[in-house]
Amino acid sequence: MLKVENISLRAGTFELSNISFEVSKGDYFVILGVSGVGKSLLLESIAGLLNTTAGKIYLRGKEISEGKIQKRKISIVYQDSDLFPHLTVFENIAYPLKSKKERGIKEKVLKAAEQVGIEDKLNRKPETLSGGEYQRVSLARSLAAGNDIFLLDEPLASLDSKSKSELRQLLRKLNREGITIIHVTHDYEEAISLANKIGVMEKGALVHIASPEEVFHHPKSEFVAHFIGTKNFFKGNLKSLSQSDLKEFTTKNLKIYCLTNAADGESYLTILPEEISLSNEIEKGSSRNHFNGKIIDIAPAKLGFEIFVDAGVELIAIVSGDSKKDLQLDIGKKVWVNFKAASCKVYK
Amino acid sequence: MYKLNNITPLNLLFTFLGGALLLFIVAPIAGMYLNTSGSELTEAIKAKDVRESIWLSLWTSMAGTLLFSFLAIPLAFILARKDFPLKNIVNGIIDIPIIIPHSAAGIAILGVVTRESWLGKFADLFGIQFVGNPAGIIMAMAFVSIPFLINAARDGFAAVPERLEKVALTLGASPARVFFTISLPLAWRSILSGLILMWGRGMSEFGAVIIVAYNPQTAPILIFERFTSFGLKYSVPAAVIFVSVCLLMFVFLRVTKKKV
Structure with missing residues (x-):
């Protein structure tokens, strides 16, 4: 019409x-x-x-x-x-x-x-x-x-x-x-x-x-991501890696490994804050993604706390009050941000 | 309402200065009224030339205002709504009659309306003469007072939200209908203010009118002639009557305007 x-x-x-x-x-x-x-x-x-x-x-x-x-x-x-x-x-x-x-x-x-x-x-x-x-x-x-x-x-x-x-x-x-x-x-x-x-x-x-x-x-x-409560939303480029089942998602010079069958090229990536863990030392486990960054803000969430980390891009993790206390998380402190390649949701 | 804590030294000073200014306007006029006796006034009212001159001033100025409003209002609308090259110059031209000496304005008008000029010749074909004629008085009055109407109308149109005109167009109205049913009624208060100002300014014009038409005499010229020929005492009663008529009309129109 x-x-x-x-x-x-x-x-x-x-x-x-x-x-x-x-x-x-x-x-x-x-x-x-x-x-x-x-x-x-x-x-x-x-x-x-x-x-x-x-x-x-x-x-x-x-x-x-x-x-x-x-x-x-x-x-x-x-x-x-x-x-x-x-x-x-x-x-x-x-x-x-x-x-x-x-x-x-x-x-x-x-x-x-x-x-x-x-x-x-x-x-x-x-x-x-x-x-x-x-x-x-x-x-x-x-x-x-x-x-x-x-x-x-x-x-x-x-x-x-x-x-x-x-x-x-x-x-x-x-x-x-x-x-x-x-x-x-x-x-x-x-x-x-x-x-x-x-x-x-x-x-x-x-x-x-x-x-x-x-x-x-x-x-x-x-x-839109902001409205529906998607905290970690990135627009970037997805690239297959040779001899690996992982793919590499690049956003603002940050390279994130993802386990996805999305096609290469311009795409969007989201990670749930619950899927991100924080540590004082780099985590040795099945997580493929580790970034060192500085805590820029801490806000109480419905459950636990939202920790905002500047690791080249802003990443938000949700941690419990106990973890916050044990890891002595505070604004300005350097921490490691860790998440699995499988936690990344990638779509075109 | 003033509250007690609003009485600051600055407010007091400004009130005093404002009061002095009001006195400056009111005192000379009040003085004129106080120095005129009832018998002098009655005598002036009885004088045919006084009555005729006041009537002439009223109607020529009214006619000029109405005639020229047909040109001024469309121009004001264009100035408020459209951007075009040299718009600032056009705005400047409109204010020229305010700043030039009115005697010079009269001479300029005379140049265009004499029987030798093209306008004079053209008007002659229809049996209209400007010099020494109400038609000339109307021209002179309009020339010096038209900026008041154009400026007020332009501000009035500019204050009408353009959105309303656009919405009217989407509702199927033609641009002419939008002008007459939306723009004009919404700008009407300002236009009316402009009409009143133009009429008042034209009615009181002396300099330009005396050059184009010494006779028939408008009230300002009659007052001037009485003053130069017979002195202050003889001119004041006529002045008082003319000022009273002006004030009455002015107040009446201001009150009517408030009700629009």
Whole structure:
């Protein structure tokens, strides 16, 4: 339904580079990324509010990159402050209908208001609405416009948790009723609860587009890894070794031996903190990986302590209180970090 | 409300300085009122030339403001929304009427509106004359007061979130509809301020108007003529009446504006 092909643009200090993705009718595509990676720019360029410097956008098979904004039939809903403050709720919802000189405006406004549950707020001015009501009116106005692709820019960011969950329900309902949604957010729970497809955005580029399960089970960005609690997440290069069943994973000059059947080349590696042991002397055992490093931080965990060691890269180990005491682990102390090649989870 | 601990020496000093300034504005005007007797005022109000000159000032200035707003408001919108080469120079040009002597402004206007000029000749085709005519008064008033409207309107448009205009476009509105239903209503308070200022400034203009049209006489010229021909005593009552009319209109418009 919507195909974005290699679009790039620059606006102030922000830059988008070579963004491509495709959204089918009825999709709920969530673009996930920290603030300031250019998510809003992407939405505004799809809506036609910003000019792209390269690339093409196809809507329903037709190229619209140069087309007029008002002919795109794409609505955009922002986090807040996008209702017309001088108009009532009714007038806001009626705005697109009047723009298109449609008939039966009153009935259509009422229908859209009922769809989002704000039919009793029609005479109010936007400034008197709560955060949740405000967003509902904005959605109703988009529905009234007859647009079937909604671009939502952090629509739940300024809501309390109750309104958030109610609005999520509403968004799921609208999506089931046939509205295709592209929703940008920095909230990973929001992404899981709504999306059937997620695009992870980092530094102006979409780095991973996949189903929510895939994105969260095989994170390809530190951002996602951080969210799902993966502590030791590295991006690097995997290389087979001759005369060995081990492979060598290189990240920032650190070479890690892994027992894996993943193919050589660029890959991601995670190690559970529970699988890493610390020692004052190098461990003599079945561990293949030993790195000497300095403890840079110690934090109490749910169970035991998280020890942050700088060994060229930051590695986190979980140890018990007893071990911490016996090994006299303290910030600034040099220790050995040990883990088995088999503890490394490597994927493409 | 001031709290007791807000009374610092600095605040006291600033309050004193501010008070002195207010006195500087209010005292001369109040003095004029106090030095005018009721009978003098009645006599001035009865004088036909006084009434006519005040009416002339009011309507020409109003007409100039309304006529030129059709040019000024679109320009202000462009200046607030678009970037283009030499924009700073355009902004500078708009302020020129504020900084040049108004007599010089009058001479400049006269050059363009005489019957020998192209504009004069063109207007002549429609039977319009500028020199010594309300049309000329309107031109002179508008010339010196237009920056107030353009600047206020430009600031008003700039304060309208661009996002709202963009959202309106995504909702199928044409750019013209966006301008008339979103940008203009949201900038209206500032534009109204600009209209009031332009109207007030135009109405009180003396220098430029006297050069383009000594007659028919606007109120400032009448006051000046009474002063030069008959002296202070004779000019003050007319001045008091004109100032009162100006103040009444000004207060009325400010109050109305608050309710917009």
